[in-house]
Amino acid sequence: MAKRIEVSDLNIYYGNFLAVEGVNVSIEPRSITALIGPSGCGKSTFLRSLNRMHEVIPGARVEGKVVMDGQDLYGADTDPVDVRRQIGMVFQRPNPFPTMSIYDNVIAGNRLNNKKMKKSETDDLVERALRGANLWNEVKDRLARPGSGLSGGQQQRLCIARAIAVEPDVLLMDEPCSALDPISTLAIEDLMAELKERFTIVIVTHNMQQAARVSTSTGFFNLNGVGQPGRLIEFNPTEKIFSNPDQKATEDYISGRFG
Amino acid sequence: MTATKAPIEPPSQQRTVRRPGDRLFSGAAKGSGIFILLVLAGVAAFLISEALPALTAPSEEIPGGEGLASYVGPLILGTLLGAVIALLVATPLAVGIALYVTYYAPRRIAAGMGYVIDLLAAIPSVVYGFWGIAVLAPQLVPFHQWLTDTLGFLPFFAGPASTSGRTMLTVGIVLGVMILPIISAISREVFSQAPALHREAALALGATRWEMIRMAVLPYGKSGVIAGAMLGLGRALGETMAVAIILSGGAGATLNVISNSNPSTIASNIALSFPEATGLDVNTLIASGLALFLITLVVNMLARWIVNRRADFSGAN
Known part of the structure; x- marks a missing residue:
């Protein structure tokens, strides 16, 4: 449950292009860490490198170290598949499997990890995960229906249920609310506050109010110009970032002077 | 916000502005749709009217002297046997090839390999027939014995x-190779379009x-693979030349696919018998053609039904 992630000297590449340079950060367990910054600054790239989803893109690679409670995620004998089973991810656009029912979507990850589960066990698990994602009351009567029939906000909560059903150590969220309306966004922010008690959460967001509302720590990414690598400019408690940041660039960004 | 009730005009007076380009295109598309239906209806009408004499003739006048059913029956069986073997051979292979090309092969190899497999479709069926009888058939004799x-x-x-x-087995295998590029090309296309969103969801x-x-x-x-398999099946059911060259057919109905006595297939039987047919023989051959037409129709409707059965879960919504 809820582990600490230490990142040191991380460089992230697409082929020969250095996309993110020299990230050093320590992400605390049982907290929400928000990553903010202008488009193209590498926050999503950095997030995807934490569960080794970055290397799914042909030619993509990283240098440096990512250590989760002493376990080197990029170690020579670390299987990326195992890493992704420990670190769950929620994407920008809700992506429940369209060919599966709501029920099967929730236990999709568990089916991968553990082939044999009793019906009663999976029933419990589905209910627990859907309750955890505040979705149970809305879908309990139509668990056998396809997940694609739900609204956008419900689909995103279904994806969260799917991610937490495998009891990951860390939950990564890549702009989870950017495709949702304000009511659904609120529902998911409330949910994050609950999930914080059990998981380490890292969220990328373009919405600075959201970062201020939900997170304990905030990291600000920026880049000097097009074609330059993105850098982690500042990483501090959220309160400090939004009231009295160390860096001028951070202040300019959050006060809307650029970006 | 106050809702004001818009005056509702009767539908007949509602006229939307239509651009000439839209009208032209809609007309052309509608015309094409109607044209294909007319062609199909024409073929069906021809088959039925020409087959009618054979359908109504007394059974002793039909070639073979035992009626239409016992003439066409073995042909239908032979056609289906060959096509089913072809599908069993080709579908798993084609899906495997398509998956390899789209998700496993290094990109440079993948493009070339897809191209080479598509070339299989460009080989004339006569060549397949000669290859089947000259090369494949002798090679398969020990396999027949082992079976x-x-x-x-x-x-x-x-x-x-x-x-x-x-034998029917050799024919089925040759037909399988012939329909392989059809199924693999369509499978490759649909596999490569599987949304990155869902692939990443699974990986994550x-x-x-x-x-x-x-x-x-x-x-x-899945639905794309089924559609490809049905297209392939259509070709396997109707294939004439390769079957006519390879198969030593003409025997009665049997499920045995490895012996010297095989039922012929509808298409190859028509090709082989038509030049010497006169009078009612011609009508009988056309009646067998009508049977082939109906088989293809039923197979396609069946496939469509299979695809639509779980339309909710298809991912198209």
Whole structure:
């Protein structure tokens, strides 16, 4: 449950292009860490490198170290598949499997990890995960229906249920609310506050109010110009970032002077 | 906000502005749709009117002297046997090739390989026929013997094994190679369109590449694979030349696919018998053609039904 992630000297590449340079950060367990910054600054790239989803893109690679409670995620004998089973991810656009029912979507990850589960066990698990994602009351009567029939906000909560059903150590969220309306966004922010008690959460967001509302720590990414690598400019408690940041660039960004 | 009730005009007076380009295109598209239906209806009308004499003739006048059913029956069986063997051979192979090309092969190899497989479709069926009888049939003789030795208890492999290899099994395998490019090309196309969104969802849950393919690619591509298989089946059912060259047909109905006595197929029988047919013989051959037409129709409707059965889960919504 809820582990600490230490990142040191991380460089992230697409082929020969250095996309993110020299990230050093320590992400605390049982907290929400928000990553903010202008488009193209590498926050999503950095997030995807934490569960080794970055290397799914042909030619993509990283240098440096990512250590989760002493376990080197990029170690020579670390299987990326195992890493992704420990670190769950929620994407920008809700992506429940369209060919599966709501029920099967929730236990999709568990089916991968553990082939044999009793019906009663999976029933419990589905209910627990859907309750955890505040979705149970809305879908309990139509668990056998396809997940694609739900609204956008419900689909995103279904994806969260799917991610937490495998009891990951860390939950990564890549702009989870950017495709949702304000009511659904609120529902998911409330949910994050609950999930914080059990998981380490890292969220990328373009919405600075959201970062201020939900997170304990905030990291600000920026880049000097097009074609330059993105850098982690500042990483501090959220309160400090939004009231009295160390860096001028951070202040300019959050006060809307650029970006 | 106050809702004001808009005056509702009667539908007949509602006229939307239509651009001439839109009208032209809509007319052309509608015309094409109607044209294909007319062609189909014309073929059906021709087959039925020409087959009618054979359908109504007394049974002793039909070639073989035992009526239309016992003439066409073995042909239908032969056609289906060959086509089913072809599908069994080609579909798994084609899906495997398509998956390899789209998700496993290094990109440079993948493009070339797809191209080479598509070339299989460009080989004329006569060439397949000669290859089948000159190369494949002799090579398969030991395989025929092995089949009857080990699986002889199944009616399909009851034996005695052919010593020439000119059997329904050989025909089925050649047909399988012929329809391979059709099925693999369509499968490749649908597999490569499996949304990255869902592939990444599977990977992020900790799926291996094969598990990702099973969760996000195969379910998405299933209807496409079925459609490809049906197109291939259509070609296998109607293939004439290759079958006519390879098969030593003409025997009665049998499920045995490895012996020297095989039922012929509808298309190859028409091709072989038509030049010397006169009078009612012609009508009988056309009646067998009508049977082939109906088989293809039923197969396609069946496939459509299979695809639509779980339309909710198809990912198209």
